[in-house]
Amino acid sequence: xxxxxxxxxxxxxxxxxxxxxxxxxxxxxxxxxxxxxxxxxxxxxxxxxxxxxxxxxxxxxxxxxxxxxxxxxxxxxxxxxxxxxxxxxxxxxxxxxxxxxxxxxxxxxxxxxxxxxxxxxxxxxxxxxxxxxxxxxxxxxxxxxxxxxxxxxxxxxxxxxxxxxxxxxxxxxxxxxxxxxxxxxxxxxxxxxxxxxxxxxxxxxxxxxxxxxxxxxxxxxxxxxxxxxxxxxxxxxxxxxxxxxxxxxxxxxxxxxxxxxxxxxxxxxxxxxxxxxxxxxxxxxxxxxxxxxxxxxxxxxxxxxxxxxxxxxxxxxxxxxxxxxxxxxxxxxxxxxxxxxxxxxxxxxxxxxxxxxxxxxxxxxxxxxxxxxxxxxxxxxxxxxxxxxxxxxxxxxxxxxxxxxxxxxxxxxxxxxxxxxxx
Amino acid sequence: xxxxxxxxxxxxxxxxxxxxxxxxxxxxxxxxxxxxxxxxxxxxxxxxxxxxxxxxxxxxxxxxxxxxxxxxxxxxxxxxxxxxxxxxxxxxxxxxxxxxxxxxxxxxxxxxxxxxxxxxxxxxxxxxxxxxxxxxxxxxxxxxxxxxxxxxxxxxxxxxxxxxxxxxxxxxxxxxxxxx
Numbered sequence: 001x002x003x004x005x006x007x008x009x010x011x012x013x014x015x016x017x018x019x020x021x022x023x024x025x026x027x028x029x030x031x032x033x034x035x036x037x038x039x040x041x042x043x044x045x046x047x048x049x050x051x052x053x054x055x056x057x058x059x060x061x062x063x064x065x066x067x068x069x070x071x072x073x074x075x076x077x078x079x080x081x082x083x084x085x086x087x088x089x090x091x092x093x094x095x096x097x098x099x100x101x102x103x104x105x106x107x108x109x110x111x112x113x114x115x116x117x118x119x120x121x122x123x124x125x126x127x128x129x130x131x132x133x134x135x136x137x138x139x140x141x142x143x144x145x146x147x148x149x150x151x152x153x154x155x156x157x158x159x160x161x162x163x164x165x166x167x168x169x170x171x172x173x174x175x176x177x178x179x180x181x182x183x184x185x186x187x188x189x190x191x192x193x194x195x196x197x198x199x200x201x202x203x204x205x206x207x208x209x210x211x212x213x214x215x216x217x218x219x220x221x222x223x224x225x226x227x228x229x230x231x232x233x234x235x236x237x238x239x240x241x242x243x244x245x246x247x248x249x250x251x252x253x254x255x256x257x258x259x260x261x262x263x264x265x266x267x268x269x270x271x272x273x274x275x276x277x278x279x280x281x282x283x284x285x286x287x288x289x290x291x292x293x294x295x296x297x298x299x300x301x302x303x304x305x306x307x308x309x310x311x312x313x314x315x316x317x318x319x320x321x322x323x324x325x326x327x328x329x330x331x332x333x334x335x336x337x338x339x340x341x342x343x344x345x346x347x348x349x350x351x352x353x354x355x356x357x358x359x360x361x362x363x364x365x366x367x368x369x370x371x372x373x374x375x376x377x378x379x380x381x382x383x384x385x386x387x388x389x390x391x392x393x394x395x396x397x398x399x400x401x402x403x404x405x406x407x408x409x410x411x412x413x414x415x416x417x418x419x420x421x422x423x
Numbered sequence: 424x425x426x427x428x429x430x431x432x433x434x435x436x437x438x439x440x441x442x443x444x445x446x447x448x449x450x451x452x453x454x455x456x457x458x459x460x461x462x463x464x465x466x467x468x469x470x471x472x473x474x475x476x477x478x479x480x481x482x483x484x485x486x487x488x489x490x491x492x493x494x495x496x497x498x499x500x501x502x503x504x505x506x507x508x509x510x511x512x513x514x515x516x517x518x519x520x521x522x523x524x525x526x527x528x529x530x531x532x533x534x535x536x537x538x539x540x541x542x543x544x545x546x547x548x549x550x551x552x553x554x555x556x557x558x559x560x561x562x563x564x565x566x567x568x569x570x571x572x573x574x575x576x577x578x579x580x581x582x583x584x585x586x587x588x589x590x591x592x593x594x595x596x597x598x599x600x601x602x603x
Binding site for chain 2: 010011012015018019090091092093094095096099100103104130131132133134135139167168169170171172173174175186187188189190191192208247249250251252253256257258259260261275289293324326328332336337340341343344347348350
């Protein structure tokens, strides 16, 4: 079975069960084929499961776009126990797709996570859900209890001799805990300070020092679908080097914001105009944030022929990230946008690295001053300089997450900042 | 401070989620349970958490001050967490902020004199495509307008809460088959 195209140009492949009445219960989910692919997977050799996922071209949908199968293959052969952490700490501004999987198809995620756990022979799965996702938590809690009652979680799963437990873990309101090592620290009961790397990646040294695979919700949810249609068919659905489809959260100044499922490599214009209905108030598109608030902004003319996959967006000078497309129309002031963005990162910087801890606050104070009409000419240069001094000088990517947008806003919309400052 | 039997039981069930040698992993969920019971993490609650989890007091303090969802002072009966991040601001959250402040007569971080509402501005609640949004206690409300805000707040005041949006309404092509 391949993806079903729907009337408006999107597809229903991963999302085909979203919104069906009473669908989150295990009975109805199993009637629609839930856990059939887990049965198929556990009949294979674990390394063949990993090889299949690798061949499918599935890439991480959490932001980095790293090959999922490759990540699984990094687990050292002789170290036990092993863990799988499901990253459900969706917190990059603009990104709101994973919550739909958690709320509408929890058994799809569980099945994908179990297949991953089998592939790496993990004994326990932790699903780390951000603290504010109260409703998704309740749905997942129910789904886990149902799967446990059916013997799909626990001892000797499906008679294979392999045992795996699934537990929920909660975040408590920190963006940085979506970073995989920050997540692990938080899971261990500490403040979520990201770990220094390299040399140690979680696949080798992760939760409690043991091999740990951290994958995003959407990434793992694709795994059962890959088993269903085969690696080759999945790879064929997207664009080169980008297998399958993706959930795109569309927000900002568009008429029909929402979450759209599209084959990777779909033109941006399809998402923005055919599906999204175009820009609010029939205004013109001014700029676009293609992959969540941490990505470089693109001017309208830079995204006319943009295709939505990792390589194409990178070639345009930005990144697909978590596929959170935010449209900015001509009525929006970019310095104001900078304020909203900087306020987020100044609030969320974990404080571990000085350039990020000090720099984020500095950017926020400068842009506030500029917007209040107290800015000086050199403040605009300083904004860029401070951002540049954070970029690449921190343990985790939060530093560049504030540096990249700041630098691109200032560079591409310099005149808007200059207009607000005095000599 | 009285510790209820049910709180102890909740903590014990949380410990079972982790390997016995990693009991400290239960710190965050146990703190949430304590906060639910006492309304905030008081110094006494901090000590109780440290004892039952088996970690030092300073470790509890470290976690308490790091995460934004933990608090050391109580909130009103309804804790409004109102998002003012990019997508919500693009959808008019700044105008709504003025509206809600006027309606409640309080600013960010304050509680109404009758103890009913506490207002907190927060950074992104993961509902960007349904912006502007807020969470009241543990329920989510999307696509806020001044009229809807009035309706929700008046509903709480009258003891007849407006139904929250659960689950997240489907929008975009993923919703079409469900006829939404």
